[in-house]
Amino acid sequence: MIFLNNQKTLIILYSVVFCVATGLSIITPALSLYAREFAATNFMIGGLIAGFGIARVFVNLPAGMFADKYDQKQLMQFGLSIIIISSLVAAFSPSYSILLLCRIVEGVGSAFYMVSASTLLNSIVPISKRGRALSYYTASILFGVIIGPILGGIIVPLYGKSSPFIFYSLMTLAGLLITRYFITNTVKISTNRSPFSLNHLKNRSLLLVSLSTFAFAFSWTGLELTVIPIFAYDKLQLSPLLLGLTISIAAVSNLASTLFAGHLTDRFGRKKPIILSLFCTAIVAYCLSLSYSFYSLLFFMSLFGLSSGLWGQTQAWAADLSDKKHLGSFLGFNRTMGDLGFVIGPILLGYLSSSYSVNNISLLPFYFDSLVLIIIAIAIVFAKDPAANLNTKSKKN
Template sequence: MATLMTRLREAEKLLVLCFATFMVMAGQGVVGPVLPLYARDFGVSTAVVGLTLTVFALARLILNVPAGLIADRFGRRILLVGGPILTSIGMFGSGFANNISSLLMWRFVAGAGSAFYMSGALIYLIDIAPVNRRARYIATNQWALSVGVALGPGVGGLVAERWGLAAPFHVVGVIGVASAIYAAFRLPETLRPRTDSEQATPSASEVKRIVYSGPFMAIAFVTGTIFMTRGGTRATLVPLHADGVLAWGPGEIGLVFTITGVMTLFTLWPATWATENLGWAPVIVFSGVAAALGTFVIASIGTPVWFVVGNVILTLGTGTAGPAPAAFVAELFPERLRGLGIGLYRSAGDVGFVLGPPALGWLSETASMPTAFRTAGCLVAAAAIWFFVSTRRNNDSVASKPLQ
């Protein structure tokens, strides 16, 4: 009975966190379809419109590590409550912006809120999850995240059509406040009091030993290239390739994105099963190789059928990369450095997300579209191979053993 009650309490914390994640990500999804139109109304160029996305991601990149340090020092709840509040402030400010400069400033604030909440949520998940079910907990939260992102844009479009382009930002502001209140009342602190031996500040040498170790450098490279593939290949090159080579319009491209988006939701659970039963290494290597293969198929064969097949393979790779890398990072860092580890891991992904689209876009213009695809494929495959070799070289049993 005691074991049953413990599991029920664990499940309640997981479901409460997932609902908070759903609210936060649905809120961010609400502004997706209207943000470029809203920014364009200030009379700026397309490049400046793109900055509204860049500054949001840049804020996350800059603040992931500080968020992790805050979690290690002051606890997880400050991020789970403070993150949505910061997001709310940024969204309300964006809705009332009267020029592009103020809009960019408030988008940075909203990005800071995203960095705080998402870092805090991942650390919290690792805290509450039994070691043998960490991948499952992370996958469940990613499912909630994906559903929120999928549903948000539809709501945002309807709100904008009825009440104007600024209205979705105000809606998200309200959702952010509601999420903060919900987290404050339903999510207890999980940072346990430190023992006397843990009170001392971690030495720089201890942190360097982990951060510069082969396994962490390899998983950071894997994460960066996977996010580069999601943002630079799938979100940037794939639509341009479909338009330029296949002469597809928004309808056909959107259908492929819908199919692969739904597919991503259903790749999480096989990836979780494989992580728990086969170990992290096979899943991480598979995700990198599959993503690379998908990019090569898209670049090499210019027919509609193979374009769809390539996107399916690509999604199989990027989708299965969800739970395993974060669970692996949790094993590399001791509990008192868990926030720092997650912050560094998330920053590695955001580096790929920020640099991938412009770098691959530039390569497609200066060389060719297939060259950009193949370059991305080579990088993500190299990352997977490096991870495999690095963990083997370091005799890292964590990476390869099944979870019991």
């Protein structure tokens, strides 16, 4: 196994994040429908999605600072409790403004949970096994992302448009109970731990690695989740069923790549595989603009999922660069950059898609996304790679 002494804790962490990811994804098919109950415009619906991400952008780093000073198990429970309460309130929301507030509070809870869970995971796994641990952790999230919308599509017709929020709270409650009663690892609080400061941002490697996290998130939410649906409907005239099938197959290929990615980065280091992944994703992003039919789009989207499967390994790389005193802060900053990509990607690429008209959609976002990925792939050549150095020393010995 990955790290025998902490095998139980790792399995629990995978189980909890699966519950949370599934719950969060359950509300995906219903969010816009539920918002329409309050006469929400498309812009207002976008605000419900952006509000969740923006909250995480501002809370990730403080959550990481707390994770460096306090018991991560308690912080996980704190974050999960916030999600449960805000989701229940959202299910019975009397107005759009209350629903938006609940989404923002959910983002706060998500930040505390995700950063503290990531800090605990990375603190109990040695650098030589960290890539594989993060692969399984990311795969658990992807399983939830794949299953959640299907469950949501079943739940809404049976129980109503607000019911997914109740199921979200129940799934998160399951995660909270698992955390409360089965995680036994605790991190000793050290009074000698210094707080995260802006001086740590002088770590060039952390900045570069976090830029790669930004690039993957920017490309996924901006291109795959925003531009591709517009492209599929307006230019290829695809039905919702065919588009859904395309995105699902891309997710499955991404899952397969993710499971393999950890073995790759543990063996060869983080830098070379992630640079290759960024370059390949850039090439596929350009090729997506050449799609002329359902089958060509399906082919390129499958490649897109495969090429971007090393996304989760950027977190392992950020953890490699950190000392034990600032692990949570480093991971919090890395997640902040990822969530910035989540927020900026859909806005910027969505805007570029309507800047010029080629069958009602511009091809500019495909080219721009490719350029961003290539620039960042070149930039991270200059980042340090402790995992690769460790492998080199092991071979010499």
